[in-house]
Amino acid sequence: MAIVEAPKQFPTRLFIAGEFVDAADKRTYDSLNPATEDVIAPIACAGKADLEAAVAAARKSQPEWAALPPARRSSLIWKIGDEIMKRRHEFAALEAMDSGKPYKECHDIDVPMAADHFKYFAGVLRSLQGDTIPVNDNLFVYTLREPLGIVAGITPWNFPLLMAARKVAPAIAAGNAVILKPANPTPLTALLLAECIQAAKLPPGVVAVLPGKGSEVGQLIVEHPESAAISFTGSTSVGVKMVRDAAPSLKKLTMELGGKSPNVVFADADIETAVKGAQAAIFYNKGEVCTAGSRLFVEEKVHDEVVEKLAARAAKMKGSNPLDDECRYGPQNNKQQFDTTLKYIEAGKKEGARLVAGGARMGDKGYFVAPTVFADVKPEMTIAREEIFGPVLAVQKFSGFEELVEKANASEYGLAAGVWTRDVSKAHKYAKAVKAGAVWVNCYNWYDSAVPYGGYKASGYGREMGLQGLLAMTQSKSVWVQL
Numbered sequence: 045m046a047i048v049e050a051p052k053q054f055p056t057r058l059f060i061a062g063e064f065v066d067a068a069d070k071r072t073y074d075s076l077n078p079a080t081e082d083v084i085a086p087i088a089c090a091g092k093a094d095l096e097a098a099v100a101a102a103r104k105s106q107p108e109w110a111a112l113p114p115a116r117r118s119s120l121i122w123k124i125g126d127e128i129m130k131r132r133h134e135f136a137a138l139e140a141m142d143s144g145k146p147y148k149e150c151h152d153i154d155v156p157m158a159a160d161h162f163k164y165f166a167g168v169l170r171s172l173q174g175d176t177i178p179v180n181d182n183l184f185v186y187t188l189r190e191p192l193g194i195v196a197g198i199t200p201w202n203f204p205l206l207m208a209a210r211k212v213a214p215a216i217a218a219g220n221a222v223i224l225k226p227a228n229p230t231p232l233t234a235l236l237l238a239e240c241i242q243a244a245k246l247p248p249g250v251v252a253v254l255p256g257k258g259s260e261v262g263q264l265i266v267e268h269p270e271s272a273a274i275s276f277t278g279s280t281s282v283g284v285k286m287v288r289d290a291a292p293s294l295k296k297l298t299m300e301l302g303g304k305s306p307n308v309v310f311a312d313a314d315i316e317t318a319v320k321g322a323q324a325a326i327f328y329n330k331g332e333v334c335t336a337g338s339r340l341f342v343e344e345k346v347h348d349e350v351v352e353k354l355a356a357r358a359a360k361m362k363g364s365n366p367l368d369d370e371c372r373y374g375p376q377n378n379k380q381q382f383d384t385t386l387k388y389i390e391a392g393k394k395e396g397a398r399l400v401a402g403g404a405r406m407g408d409k410g411y412f413v414a415p416t417v418f419a420d421v422k423p424e425m426t427i428a429r430e431e432i433f434g435p436v437l438a439v440q441k442f443s444g445f446e447e448l449v450e451k452a453n454a455s456e457y458g459l460a461a462g463v464w465t466r467d468v469s470k471a472h473k474y475a476k477a478v479k480a481g482a483v484w485v486n487c488y489n490w491y492d493s494a495v496p497y498g499g500y501k502a503s504g505y506g507r508e509m510g511l512q513g514l515l516a517m518t519q520s521k522s523v524w525v526q527l
């Protein structure tokens with residue numbers, strides 16, 4: 045066991061016009077460590093006046109930013125990626141302390157991936173170009189790709205740094221200014237990112253970071269007449285409200301919402317690999333993953349074997365301090381999520397699902413919940429239908445391809461899907477039939493800055509990452525020249 049040292053000093057104030065400042069009304073709120081329930085630090089809490097200051101700075105700096113030669117914009121954004129990697133330990137330790145994610149995961153996955161988002165978009169922005177369109181010999185017609193103006197990024201608490209990078213990188217790459225509102229429970233790494241942006245010397249005002257309440261500053265951003273677009277990641281219920289609130293100002297929206305993803309094990313799969321994959325698919329980041337493989341469908345012939353092996357693996361998982369570099373399983377991110385997860389576990393028991401692992405909190409300090417597996421789950425049970433966003437797996441049995449597809453698609457969500465089989469043709473047929481924005485075959489939860497990501501159905505619309513993510517931050521203008 046080796047507890048890593050968390051930074052003693054880190055930014056806790058709002059980032060507006062290139063400076064860290066108190067909230068205009070001096071309000072703060074406490075950010076908590078979910079492993080100990082202790083206060084980490086008071087954080088400045090943004091309100092209306094702070095938002096107006098951030099909008100004014102963005103309005104002033106965005107034209108200058110958009111007018112920079114792409115090569116120059118690219119090199120400044122690349123530097124942000126370098127700054128993140130220079131401070132990899134600080135990011136990983138703050139994230140572990142603030143979110144409950146294991147330090148090692150943050151260090152090995154989240155931080156390098158966040159840096160890569162900046163480097164990917166720094167590179168690909170130089171390919172942003174228009175078309176020439178043949179119309180007739182007397183006209184020269186071409187298109188320009190232009191930024192939207194001021195874009196807002198509103199993020200959840202489960203991958204705080206990664207989500208912040210996913211919002212900021214493509215938006216600034218396309219020449220926009222960004223106002224980022226991180227989730228209330230996890231502001232620390234978004235504010236440290238602001239230090240990297242400061243160090244990279246972007247024009248002040250191009251990026252603002254405003255921690256604060258969703259129902260206050262979040263809602264004000266959504267309703268603000270000068271924000272041209274909202275890139276949101278969060279729950280479907282908040283997303284639906286946001287679509288309504290943004291309608292009067294006709295904002296462009298990208299909605300990355302909830303999920304209840306089906307993960308399938310066919311009898312011909314490599315069972316050991318599939319079991320390990322199913323375990324990681326649901327328990328990675330303590331189930332607080334929008335794409336979590338929370339509905340597991342197992343073919344009848346191997347059902348009992350898979351359930352037994354999964355239950356044994358789940359029972360061996362122990363929670364520990366996320367700052368311990370040997371920690372592989374942390375606490376739920378916050379008290380509300382902890383209560384929600386336990387409430388769903390009770391619903392599973394009450395509605396008659398068979399509990400084969402976990403089923404209760406772990407220890408008596410911190411928001412730890414034991415990795416939980418329910419078998420004999422019926423499609424109509426609450427745990428089979430609703431997004432739990434915690435470490436609770438609902439296993440169902442199937443016996444044929446048609447039945448499987450029908451069951452897998454019987455969800456309001458459509459974010460992701462997994463399938464484990466040695467039969468290539470079955471894998472591709474399933475990938476085509478399942479209604480989801482991402483399908484993993486014999487693997488789960490792979491991401492890359494270059495691969496577009498987003499949901500079907502109530503999991504949202506629009507795509508982030510990849511070229512599609514960059515284009516989403518632009519608008520097209522057609523120019524007609526009479527020759």
Ligand code: NAD
Nearest residue numbers: 199200201226227258262263278279282300301302303334
């Ligand atoms: P949430 O919807 O409660 O909050 C998300 C963000 O929206 C926070 O910053 C919050 O402060 C803000 N917000 C809340 N009310 C608002 C309002 N009225 N106006 C403007 N902003 C408002 O979600 P959460 O609890 O932080 O995160 C968990 C949810 O996020 C889960 O449903 C999960 O599936 C989803 N999620 C989706 C993806 C994806 O890529 N599809 C990724 C991660 C998480």
